[in-house]
Amino acid sequence: MIEHNYAEPVSKLLTIGRPGNSQGWLDYQKMGISRADVPELIRLLKDKDLRWMEIPDDLLEEEDLTEWYGQIHAWRALAQLKAEEAIPALLDNLKEIDEYDDDWYGEDSFKVFPMIGPAAIPPLTEFLSNTDHGTWARVAASASLEKMAEKYPDTKGSCVTAIHAALEKYEDNDQSLNGSLISDLMEMDAAREYLGLIEQTFKSGNVDEFIEGDFEDIQIRLGLREKRSKPRSTPFFFEGGRMVADKNHPIIRNEIEKIKKDKRKRKQEKKSRKRNRKK
Incomplete structure (x- = not known):
């Protein structure tokens, strides 16, 4: 584990955890993040130690560390702030x-x-x-x-x-x-x-x-x-x-023909079983 010394409100990004998909971003400005926080967001974005921090021995396989996703939230926040x-x-x-x-x-x-x-x-x-x-x-x-x-x-x-x-x-x-x-x-x-x-x-x-x-x-x-x-x-x-x-590719045509052939075969077998039952 490593120590973090990010100032509020950027430090909150380390506690959110797994973000939503690209269509469901959080509104980071509602969390109090503003243009004044851009330098701190960039510092978080460049923190390689945080990005690849060591996995704790007691972390279960299905568990995540919220810190792992801090940089994803940081670059999304920078995008929303239009931080050139x-x-x-x-x-x-x-x-x-x-x-x-x-x-x-x-x-x-x-x-x-x-x-x-x-x-x-x-x-x-x-x-x-x-x-x-x-x-x-x-x-x-x-x-x-x-x-x-x-x-x-x-x-x-x-x-x-x-x-x-x-x-x-x-x-x-x-x-x-x-x-x-x-x-x-x-x-x-x-x-x-x-x-x-x-x-x-x-x-x-x-x-x-x-x-x-x-x-x-x-x-x-x-x-x-x-x-x-x-x-x-x-x-x-x-x-x-x-x-x-x-569908016109030889491989696909051959596969389609196999399926049709199997279907015809099953249909013929079904007819044969019906005839046999009648006997």
Whole structure:
């Protein structure tokens, strides 16, 4: 255990425990937290010892320490306060998505940066362009820019430019990042403008087709193609935020045929049993 010396009301964040999902944030200003507390919130956000504090020997497996969630409440409070001065510390935490498989920040970041506002665009752009950062941290930065453009439509141009610039490095990017960048451009209705680059990226084979399908899927969604000319390389992909099975893919067709065959077999067996009972 470690000692904490955070001042009120920020210290209250260490006692709340597990937060709600991204749709159910607390109103931290109702807890008395204000702009005056921003420096203390940033100090909490940067407290690595607190984030990875040692687990007490007597803590049951199903129990949590409330302190573990203090930093999540801190970055949400900073977002609600639109604390632009916290952006560097928030971006530093973004790296932990890959370093520590941090799902909390990965999901929250899409909301945190747009809440702070357009001042986050230049640092997010710089972060996204840096190939030294982890794949999922860069995915989060791109998604944050996409959500920023949605919240502030007049920033769409700069957000699209940042994502396009990152996609131009497709040969050096991870497959998942390239798939996510293409997905963000699709969400921003900007894919048509960069269709040539998107096609090159798919031709390189360095795209996770599980995210948006393949290039023909992109063309169909953009109204540039009516139907597929060949089967997808993968039988599953995401569409409209949900996983979809390609019914025309050979693997799926074979599975469907097996199910139909089994169904016909069971139906025939049922008829046979009825005939036998009549005898």
